[in-house]
Amino acid sequence: xxxxxxxxxxxxxxxxxxxCRDRIAASNLYHSPVxxxxxxxxxxxxxxxxxxxxxxxLIGLDWLGRHFGRxxxxxxxxxxxxxxxxxxxxxRLLHITDPHFDMDPDxxxxxxxxxxxxxxxxxxxTGDYRAGNDGACESIYPSFRSLIGGVKSRYGFWGxxxxxxxxxxxxxxxxxxxKILLNESVDLPIxxxxxxLTGLDDVNCFYTEQADIxxxxxxxxxxxxxxxxxxMASRAARAGYGLYLCGHTHGxxxxxxxxxxxxxxxxxxxxxxxxxxxxxxxxxxxSPGAGMSGLPYRFFCQPEVSLxxxxxxx
Numbered sequence: 532x533x534x535x536x537x538x539x540x541x542x543x544x545x546x547x548x549x550x551c552r553d554r555i556a557a558s559n560l561y562h563s564p565v566x567x568x569x570x571x572x573x574x575x576x577x578x579x580x581x582x583x584x585x586x587x588x589l590i591g592l593d594w595l596g597r598h599f600g601r602x603x604x605x606x607x608x609x610x611x612x613x614x615x616x617x618x619x620x621x622x623r624l625l626h627i628t629d630p631h632f633d634m635d636p637d638x639x640x641x642x643x644x645x646x647x648x649x650x651x652x653x654x655x656x657t658g659d660y661r662a663g664n665d666g667a668c669e670s671i672y673p674s675f676r677s678l679i680g681g682v683k684s685r686y687g688f689w690g691x692x693x694x695x696x697x698x699x700x701x702x703x704x705x706x707x708x709x710k711i712l713l714n715e716s717v718d719l720p721i722x723x724x725x726x727x728l729t730g731l732d733d734v735n736c737f738y739t740e741q742a743d744i745x746x747x748x749x750x751x752x753x754x755x756x757x758x759x760x761x762x763m764a765s766r767a768a769r770a771g772y773g774l775y776l777c778g779h780t781h782g783x784x785x786x787x788x789x790x791x792x793x794x795x796x797x798x799x800x801x802x803x804x805x806x807x808x809x810x811x812x813x814x815x816x817x818s819p820g821a822g823m824s825g826l827p828y829r830f831f832c833q834p835e836v837s838l839x840x841x842x843x844x845x
Contacts, residue, residue, distance in 0.1 A: 544713070544715075545701070545713060548698075548713050548714070548732070548741070549698045549701075551739060552698050552732065552737050553698055555736070555737050555739075556697070556737075561735065561736045561798070562736065562737055562738045562739065563734060563735055563736070563738050563762060563798040563799065564734055564738050564742075564762050564763060564766070564798070564799060565798050565799050568798065583826060584826060584827075587826075587828065592828070593828075595830075596785075596826070596827070596828025596829060596830060597635070597827055597828060599828070599829045599830060599833070600635065600638075600823045600827055600828055600829040600834065601635065601637060601638065601641055602829075602833055602834065603638070603641050603642055603645060603821050603822075603833075603834040603835060603836065604645065604833060604834070604835050604836075605645045605646070605649070605835070605836050605838055606835040606836070606837055606838065607838045607839075607840070608807070608816070608837055608838070608839045608840070609839075609840050609842055610774070610807070610814055610816070610839055610840070610841055610842065611842050611843070611844050612773055612774065612814055612841055612842070612843065612844065613812070613843075613844040614753070614773050614812060615753060615773065615841055615842070615843040615844070616724050616752045616753050616843075617722075617724075617843065618721050618722035618723060618724040618726075618752070619721065619724070619726060619752075619753055619841055620841065620842060620843045621840060621841070621842065622652050622653070622721075622726075622840070622841045623650075623651040623652050623653075623838065623839070623840050623841075624651060624652065624653045624654070624655060624776075624838075624839045624840075624841070625646070625649055625651045625653070625654040625655070625682060625684070625836065625837070625838055625839075626655055626656075626657065626776050626816070626818055626836070626837040626838075626839055627642070627646070627654070627655070627656050627657075627678075627821060627836050627837075628656065628657040628658060628659065628693075628759075628776075628777070628778030628779075628818045628820050628821065629657075629658070629659040629693070629778045629779065629781055629818075629820030629821060629822050629824070630642055630659070630660060630674075630820070630821045630822040631659055631660070631661065631662045631695070631822035631823060631824050632660060632661065632662075632670070632671040632674045632675070632822065633661055633662050633663075633668060633670050633671050634662035634822055634823050634824065634827060635822070635823065635827050638821075638822050638823070639671075639674035639677075639678075642674075642678060642821050642822075642836060643674070643677050643678050643681055645836060646678055646681055646682050646836055647681035647682075648681065648683075649681075649682050649683070649838070650682075650683040651682065651683070651684050651685070651838070652684070652685045652686055652721075653684060653685070653686045653687070653689070653719075653728075654679075654682050654684035654687070654688045654689070655688075655689050655690060655728075655755075655757055655776060656688070656689070656690030656691070656709060657690065657691055657693070657757050657758065657759055657776055657777055657778050657779075657818070658690070658691050658692050658693025658694070658695070658696060658733060658759040658778065658779070659693030659694065659695045659696065659759070659778070659779065659820075659822075659824070660675065660693070660695070660696055660700070660704070661695050661696065661700070662695070662822075662824060663695065664694070664695055664697075665697060668700065669703075672703050672704070672706070672707055675704065675707040675709065676707045676708070679707055679708045679709065680708075686719050686721070687710060688708055688709045688710065689709070689710050689711075689712060689717070689728055689730065689757070690704070690709045690710070690711055690712070690730070690757070691711065691712055691713075691730040691731060691732065691733070691757050691758070691759060692711065692713070692732055692733055692759070693733050693759040693778075693779065694733045694735050694736040694737065694759065694779070695824070696733070701713075711730070712728070712729070712730025712731075712757065713730070713732055714730075714731055714732050714739075714741040714742055714744070714745040715729070715730060715745060716728065716729040716730075716745060716754075718751060724752040724753070725751040725752045725753075726751065726752065726753055726754075726755070727751035727752075727753070727754040727755070728754075728755050728757065729745055729746060729754060729755070729756050729757065729772070730745075730756075730757040730758075731745055731746070731756070731757070731758045731759075731763060733759040733760070734758060734759065734760060734762050734763050735759060735760040735762060735779060735796070735797070735798065738762075742763060743766065746763070746766060746767055746770040746772070747770060753773050753774075754771065754772045754773055754774075755772065755773065755774045755775075755776065756772045756774070756775045756776070757776055757777075758775065758776075758777045759777060759778065759779050760777055760778070760779035760780070760796075760797060760800075761775070761777045761779075761780075761797070761800045761803035761804075761808075761815060761817050762797060762798060762799050762800050763775075764800050764803055764808075764810045764813075764815055765800070765810055767810070767813060768810035768811040768812070768813040769811070772813050773812070773813060773814070774813070774814055774815070774816075774841070775810070775813055775814070775815035775816070776815075776816055776818070776839075777815070777816070777817050777818070778817065778818045778819075778820045779796065779797075779817075779820075780792070780795050780796060780797065780804045780805060780817060780819075780820075781819055781820045781822075781823070781824065781829075781832065781834075782804065782805040782806075782817070782818075782819030782820065782832040783795065783804060783805065783819075783832050784819075784820075784823060784824070784825075784826075784828070784829055784830075784832055785826065785828060785829065785830050785831075785832070786830060786831040786832045787831065788831055789831070790805065790831055790832060792804055792805070792832075803815060803817055804817060805817050805819060805832075816837070816839070818835065818837050819832055819833065819834055819835055820834060820835075821834050821835065821836050822834065
């Protein structure tokens with residue numbers, strides 16, 4: 532099937548992207564759409580979490596939090612989109628985000644089990660495939676390969692990187708069958724019309740102006756933005772995108788009753804931490820994600836892999 536790759540999907544582009552991303556990673560600053568920020572706050576949070584887990588064991592919450600964290604489900608969502616062309620009506624997407632495969636030895640198989648034999652038009656991944664921000668992560672690739680091998684996706688497997696995913700992961704991830712978009716777009720010809728898929732590098736920690744440039748690609752019949760976090764939502768809506776898929780927040784992961792998150796890890800667009808939302812004519816969805824990060828627990832926030840059906844509005 533012919534694919535039209537935009538915005539420098541070549542070795543020079545990837546080499547420049549890698550150097551820039553590695554410089555940001557070494558700077559100890561988060562680069563987001565609202566500017567650079569120190570990561571000292573997150574370092575303090577990480578130290579606080581070191582004390583929380585022993586406390587959870589002491590008061591009996593450790594088992595319960597792990598139990599809820601492993602209850603990953605295949606959640607079905609119908610999105611009625613007023614500007615959806617006829618060619619894409621009843622189009623099915625499988626959206627997987629934040630699996631953090633190496634966080635819990637049982638999590639990968641739980642995700643694989645619910646995705647096995649799923650048939651969709653398109654399967655997309657929106658980042659955070661490992662638990663840490665650096666270090667060895669070879670164990671995640673067999674899990675990824677098994678997951679992709681169990682899903683039937685008519686137009687392939689496309690993804691982006693999250694803030695936990697380093698530049699060294701790019702080639703091993705693509706070797707599993709996943710095509711990574713690095714501030715790039717791809718056109719999918721479907722029934723005589725063009726579906727544009729734009730994938731941004733993580734904008735929560737590694738934002739650059741290349742993300743804005745990628746969103747300004749030429750017009751198509753319908754465009755979907757894949758972004759690790761919701762922090763480019765208003766920008767994508769202004770650029771004319773019809774659907775925005777993201778994760779990053781885990782829906783809060785550890786929430787108060789009713790799903791109110793204690794932490795969202797967002798620098799902007801903080802009201803878009805979970806579920807379906809609107810920005811102008813664009814529909815967005817922030818998935819609660821499939822895995823866990825920081826702590827191997829979830830409370831009042833069930834993990835999911837999202838099966839999305841697009842329908843039109845006559």
